[in-house]
Amino acid sequence: xxxxxxxxxxxxxxxxxxxxxxxxxxxxxxxxxxxxxxxxxxxxxxxxxxxxxxxxxxxxxxxxxxxxxxxxxxxxxxxxxxxxxxxxxxxxxxxxxxxxxxxxxxxxxxxxxxxxxxxxxxx
Amino acid sequence: xxxxxxxxxxxxxxxxxxxxxxxxxxxxxxxxxxxxxxxxxxxxxxxxxxxxxxxxxxxxxxxxxxxxxxxxxxxxxxxxxxxxxxxxxxxxxxxxxxxxxxxxxxxxxxxxxxxxxxxxxxxxxxxxxxxxxxxxxxxxxxxxxxxxxxxxxxxxxxxxxxxxxxxxxxxxxxxxxxxxxxxxxxxxxxxxxxxxxxxxxxxxxxxxxxxxxxxxxxxxxxxxxxxxxxxxxxxxxxxxxxxxxxxxxxxxxxxxxxxxxxxxxxxxxxxxxxxxxxxxxxxxxxxxxxxxxxxxxxxxxxxxxxxxxxxxxxxxxxxxxxxxxxxxxxxxxxxxxxxxxxxxxxxxxxxxxxxxxxxxxxxxxxxxxxxxxxxxxxxxxxxxxxxxxxxxxxxxxxxxxxxxxxxxxxxxxxxxxxxxxxxxxxxxxxxxxxxxxxxxxxxxxxxxxxxxxxxxxxxxxxxxxxxxxxxxxxxxxxxxxxxxxxxxxxxxxxxxxxxxxxxxxxxxxxxxxxxxxxxxxxxxxxxxxxxxxxxxxxxxxxxxxxxxxxxxxxxxxxxxxxxxxxxxxxxxxxxxxxxxxxxxxxxxxxxxxxxxxxxxxxxxxxxxxxxxxxxxxxxxxxxxxxxxxxxxxxxxxxxxxxxxxxxxxxxxxxxxxxxxx
Numbered sequence: 001x002x003x004x005x006x007x008x009x010x011x012x013x014x015x016x017x018x019x020x021x022x023x024x025x026x027x028x029x030x031x032x033x034x035x036x037x038x039x040x041x042x043x044x045x046x047x048x049x050x051x052x053x054x055x056x057x058x059x060x061x062x063x064x065x066x067x068x069x070x071x072x073x074x075x076x077x078x079x080x081x082x083x084x085x086x087x088x089x090x091x092x093x094x095x096x097x098x099x100x101x102x103x104x105x106x107x108x109x110x111x112x113x114x115x116x117x118x119x120x121x122x123x
Numbered sequence: 124x125x126x127x128x129x130x131x132x133x134x135x136x137x138x139x140x141x142x143x144x145x146x147x148x149x150x151x152x153x154x155x156x157x158x159x160x161x162x163x164x165x166x167x168x169x170x171x172x173x174x175x176x177x178x179x180x181x182x183x184x185x186x187x188x189x190x191x192x193x194x195x196x197x198x199x200x201x202x203x204x205x206x207x208x209x210x211x212x213x214x215x216x217x218x219x220x221x222x223x224x225x226x227x228x229x230x231x232x233x234x235x236x237x238x239x240x241x242x243x244x245x246x247x248x249x250x251x252x253x254x255x256x257x258x259x260x261x262x263x264x265x266x267x268x269x270x271x272x273x274x275x276x277x278x279x280x281x282x283x284x285x286x287x288x289x290x291x292x293x294x295x296x297x298x299x300x301x302x303x304x305x306x307x308x309x310x311x312x313x314x315x316x317x318x319x320x321x322x323x324x325x326x327x328x329x330x331x332x333x334x335x336x337x338x339x340x341x342x343x344x345x346x347x348x349x350x351x352x353x354x355x356x357x358x359x360x361x362x363x364x365x366x367x368x369x370x371x372x373x374x375x376x377x378x379x380x381x382x383x384x385x386x387x388x389x390x391x392x393x394x395x396x397x398x399x400x401x402x403x404x405x406x407x408x409x410x411x412x413x414x415x416x417x418x419x420x421x422x423x424x425x426x427x428x429x430x431x432x433x434x435x436x437x438x439x440x441x442x443x444x445x446x447x448x449x450x451x452x453x454x455x456x457x458x459x460x461x462x463x464x465x466x467x468x469x470x471x472x473x474x475x476x477x478x479x480x481x482x483x484x485x486x487x488x489x490x491x492x493x494x495x496x497x498x499x500x501x502x503x504x505x506x507x508x509x510x511x512x513x514x515x516x517x518x519x520x521x522x523x524x525x526x527x528x529x530x531x532x533x534x535x536x537x538x539x540x541x542x543x544x545x546x547x548x549x550x551x552x553x554x555x556x557x558x559x560x561x562x563x564x565x566x567x568x569x570x571x572x573x574x575x576x577x578x579x580x581x582x583x584x585x586x587x588x589x590x591x592x593x594x595x596x597x598x599x600x601x602x603x604x605x606x607x608x609x610x611x612x613x614x615x616x617x618x619x620x621x622x623x624x625x626x627x628x629x630x631x632x633x634x635x636x637x638x639x640x641x642x643x644x645x646x647x648x649x650x651x652x653x654x655x656x657x658x659x660x661x662x663x664x665x666x667x668x669x670x671x672x673x674x675x676x677x678x679x680x681x682x683x684x685x686x687x688x689x690x691x692x693x694x695x696x697x698x699x700x701x702x703x704x705x706x707x708x709x710x711x712x713x714x715x716x717x718x719x720x721x722x723x724x725x726x727x728x729x730x731x732x733x734x735x736x737x738x739x740x741x742x743x744x745x746x747x748x749x750x751x752x753x754x755x756x757x758x759x760x761x762x763x764x765x766x767x768x769x770x771x772x773x774x775x776x777x778x779x780x781x782x783x784x
Contacts, residue, residue, distance in 0.1 A: 012778040021236035022701050028232045035224045036524045043217045044517050048503035057384045057501055062376025063570075064213050064501045071216045075223035075566060082227045082558040086551040090231070093547050095239045098180050100173050102245035103255045108644050 020091040027085070035078060043070035145296045147608035148289070148615060151357075152334050155619070158349040162342030171652050172639075175343035176631040177247050178543050180238075182348060187544040188556035189355035190348040191230060193620035194536055196358065196564070201614035202288055205593075206586035208572035211507070211514040212383055212500030215569050218515055221524040222565045226557035229531040234541040234550050236700040240776055241542040248628075249535040249692070250636040252542070256699045258772055259707035260641065265714060267636040269691050270535055271629060275666065277684040278625045282670035284681075285335075285618040286328040291588040292611050293327070302326060319671045328670055331619075336663035339623045340656055344543070347623040354616030359563055361594075361613035364606065366567045368597040373574035382460055382577050383500040387492055389454040389583055390485035391508065392436065397484035398450040399433060403441065404477040411441040415585065417473050418465060419453065421480040431455065431480055432462045436584030454584050455485055457492070461580035490514070500576065518743035525748050530686055533693030533751075536624050539631075590614060626666075630659040679736035683725065690717035690750030694758045703777050705758065708765040713758025721750030 047066030060068040165174060173179050182190070208215040237252070244255035250270065254263025293299040300323070307322035319325035338346050373379045392398040401419065403411070415438045421431040437452035456462050465472060490513040491499035491506025499506040503520075504513025515523075531537060544550050575582070575593045582589055594610035634654050639646055646654075694713035698705040724746035727739035738746045767773075 011781055012774065013781050015777055015779045017239050018236065018701075018777050021239075024235070025232050025701060028227055032221075032224050032228055032524075032528055035221065035528075036521070039217065039220045039223075040517070040520050040524060043220075043503060044520070047214075047217070048517070049498075053498070055384075057380065057498060059377055059380050062378075062380055064380055066502075067213050067216045071220045071223070072566060075220070075562060078223040078227075079558050079562055082224075083555045085227065086231070086554045090235075090547070090551050092551070093235060093239075095235070095546060096242050098173070098242040099245040103251065104245070104639065104644050107640070111644070 016091075017093040017095065020093055024085075024090055027089075031078070031081060031085075035074060038074050039070050042066070046070065145293055145299060147612040148292070151612050151615060154353060155334065155338050155350045158353065159338035159342035159346040162344075162346035162349060165345050171648055172635060172655065173247055174345070175652075175655050176627065176635065177539070178344040178348055180242065180543055181545050182540075182543045182549065183545060184549050184552045184556060186348050186352055187540065187549055188553035188560065190351035190620075190624075191537065191540045191553065192226075192557045192560050193351040193355040193358070193617070194540065194624045195225075195229070195531060195534075196617050196620075200564070200568075201358070201361075201590050201617050202284075202291075202587055204568060205572045205575070205590045208569055209575050209586050209589045210583055211505040212386075212576065213380070213569070213573060214503050214505030214515050216566070217503065217520055218523055219527070219565050219569065221527045222561050225528050225531055226554050226561055228528040229534075229537055230541065230550065230554045230557065232532050233538070233696060233700055234544070234554075235547055237538060237541045237696070238544060238550070240700060243776065246542070248631045248635050249538050249542075249696075250632065251640070252538075253695060253699065253710065254636075254640065256776060257707040257710050257768075259710075262695075262707050262711055262714070263636060263640065265711065266692070266695075267632050269688070269714070269718060270632050273684045273688050273691075274535075274625055274629050274632075276680050278622065278629060278662075278666040279669045279673055280680040280684075281618065281622045281625060282328065282332055282666055283673040285331045285615075285622055286324055286670065287587075288614045288618055289327040289331050290323050292591050292614065294323075294588075299323070299326070315668060315671055325671065328667060332663070332667035332670070335619055335622050335626065336660060336667065339626050339663065340659040343655070343659075344627060347620075347627055348543075350623065351620045354620040355560070357609070357616040358613045359560060361610045362564050362567050362571070365571050365594065365597060365610060368601065369571040369574035369578070369593070372597060372600055373577045376570065376574075379574050379577050380501055383573060384498045385460060386458045386500045386576065387497075388488035388499065388506045388508070389456055389581065390487050391454045391583065392450075392452040392484075393486055394452075396450065397486070398452050399480050399484070400447060400449045400482040401441070401451050401475075402447040402479050402481065403445075404479070406444050406446045407441070408443055410443050412438065413440065413451070413475060414438045414473070417475050418581075419475050419478060419480060420466065421478075429457075429459055430462060430466065431483075432465060432581075433480065434581040434584065435475075449482065450484075453485070454581060455483070456581050458580070464577075465580060516743075519745070522745035522748055525751070526686070526745065529693070529751065530689035530747050533689030533691075533696070534685065535688060535692060536628055538692075538696065539624075539628060626659060626663050630655065630662050633658045633662070683736065686745070686747035686750065687718065687721050689747060690721040690754055693717075693751060694754040697755075698758050698762070702762075703773050704767055705762045706765055706768040709758045709762025712761030713754045716757030717750045717754025720753040721746050724749060 043066055047064065047070060058065040063072060204215070204219070207218070240246070240256055241252050244252065246252040246255050250263045250266035253266045254260060303322040303326045306326050306329075310316040310325070316325060319328070338350065342349075370376050370379070401413075413435055415435055417435045419433045419435065423430050433453040433455050435451065435453050439448060439451055441448050456465070488506050488508050489511045490496060490504070496506075499513075504515045504517075507514040544553065571593070572589065575589055579589070579592060579596060582592065585592075590613070591607075591611045594607045595604070598604050598606040598610065634651065638654060639651060691714050694717060695710040698713060699710060724741065725735055725738045728737045729735045731739050740746070741749050
């Protein structure tokens with residue numbers, strides 16, 4: 001992770017879009033981990049019961065309680081977090097202009113350079 | 124033209140939900156072509172390839188959010204998913220649960236950085252990004268090969284899925300059936316077409332396929348995006364309308380859940396042998412045709428109180444003069460409340476009268492019927508006809524959390540969209556939009572089709588068509604059968620928006636990644652334009668022709684391709700975006716490692732479980748988890764064992780000039 005360009009370091013700095021994106025990616029990964037750690041064990045412990053009594057099943061707003069607290073509620077929380085994260089936390093970075101055709105131009109230049117070298121060697 | 128359609132609509136819709144499906148399909152297709160024509164005008168003013176394959180990186184919030192959401196929601200969201208909810212009950216909430224974080228994971232995890240890297244290199248396609256970021260034509264070629272390999276299978280499977288959905292929706296429409304018969308006669312001598320599964324399937328494939336190929340070829344990326352927006356709106360409207368109708372007609376959600384708690388799975392005929400013997404009280408002079416969906420009832424078995432109630436799952440006939448027939452394929456309802464509800468509306472259901480039933484030879488579900496498994500429809504792991512572990516055991520629940528959120532991030536069709544949004548603000552607002560959009564679609568679908576268990580019992584044999592059946596049932600009950608047209612348009616919309624994106628992804632791979640970048644980088648704009656149109660048209664037509672006699676295991680192919688792509692692409696892209704030290708060898712190691720381990724588990728499944736599509740599950744986990752794990756590990760190890768990338772490359776993608784900041 002410590003790879004840094006050795007030349008011209010003084011005139012350059014690490015791209016803030018890269019740093020911001022990386023920090024945001026870690027948080028998103030954390031959210032996914034939190035979601036799986038909440039939903040799957042909660043549903044397993046409360047919803048995977050054998051021999052459930054049909055008359056006494058617990059419901060919340062008409063939904064089986066294990067679905068409500070294991071999925072519906074965290075879903076709501078995840079939505080709130082997503083909206084907060086995107087609108088108030090995520091940095092509004094400038095993504096730059098598109099260098100349309102630059103990759104192709106580079107490739108053509110490389111090909112021409114190779115051809116020139118090969119031509120030079122032959123002569 | 125619109126006025127003409129509008130004035131005729133109520134008359135046609137009044138004839139029933141099936142006709143509504145035909146009319147909605149026709150209106151829908153006309154709208155798609157209008158959008159394609161508008162998109163084509165944009166192609167004249169901008170850089171052709173960037174516009175045709177990437178919409179000139181200018182997508183705004185609604186376009187970006189809805190194209191992303193619609194592409195991710197394939198036809199399965201409105202056919203396979205409702206079918207699963209109906210068959211297995213509330214456990215599907217856990218199955219789909221990771222959608223709570225899917226928008227932020229699939230769009231936010233790599234979106235901003237991928238878009239920036241693609242701009243910086245001028246990349247138009249995913250293989251372009253990989254090739255440029257690692258400065259490796261070989262890696263680019265590997266990426267193209269994998270995309271073409273996986274997506275070609277997927278395109279054929281999606282064509283088949285689209286045709287089957289259309290066929291299901293148009294079943295019973297007289298114009299459709301007579302046209303299909305006419306088509307069967309017309310293609311009788313044509314080798315490839317005459318071998319199609321059925322004339323109805325062929326007609327649907329041709330209509331659906333030609334429509335998608337033409338509008339995608341003509342309009343390019345913007346046509347795909349704009350039609351996706353329309354399709355996305357249709358999908359969410361369909362769900363929002365169905366939700367209150369389903370809950371109110373089922374007597375409320377509390378009532379639905381309590382009734383589901385008492386439900387026990389039906390008993391079903393094995394496909395090869397077994398069923399019931401039907402005996403007519405008196406012989407008939409004409410052939411008696413017994414259609415799929417017909418109800419048959421008989422007195423309770425001595426010693427039991429519950430009346431016998433069966434639903435025919437495969438149509439059959441009783442020849443003239445005969446009185447009985449053996450091995451009629453049926454399913455038997457086993458829940459008293461369901462039986463009483465159907466018998467209570469005997470007038471409006473199709474019953475076969477004056478028959479008696481004997482020799483009942485039906486199979487119980489492998490999980491869900493025993494006393495210790497009571498309440499299977501409202502608890503985990505959910506009833507299963509074939510697995511004694513139930514539908515969703517603990518390890519599979521974990522796998523599906525990976526499957527949707529992580530695997531979705533690794534799909535090239537999603538990545539292309541992430542390269543096309545206009546700016547960061549668009550991304551931020553779009554993630555919020557998609558999060559709300561998915562919340563409005565997926566959890567309500569679980570509720571709607573749990574209600575379907577109460578409203579339409581005994582549909583397990585035809586559960587793939589539960590969506591249109593439910594749409595027609597709900598709207599006819601409130602005297603608004605015409606509304607079914609809008610509701611059944613949702614599955615068309617879902618599958619069309621997936622097929623068009625895949626089609627463009629493959630044609631861009633051929634035109635940009637194979638031809639322009641490897642064969643003729645100096646090709647003129649005019650040549651590239653012609654080739655783009657040609658490749659999209661040829662790829663689409665070829666896939667459609669293969670789909671005339673498609674491979675079986677449709678859903679299995681889609682799952683294999685989705686997880687295979689994620690196992691191959693996620694690690695190289697994530698490393699490429701976020702790790703300065705990674706080099707071309709490491710990315711190659713990640714790609715090859717993920718692809719081959721994932722494939723190896725399917726091949727092992729062939730030897731161990733007897734089928735390629737029943738993969739070997741190491742520690743009970745799906746191959747996607749093992750594939751991703753190996754891909755990330757191998758990418759890391761190979762990178763560490765090989766030389767770091769050039770300073771120039773690292774500078775280009777990870778540094779900026781101080782003056783610029």
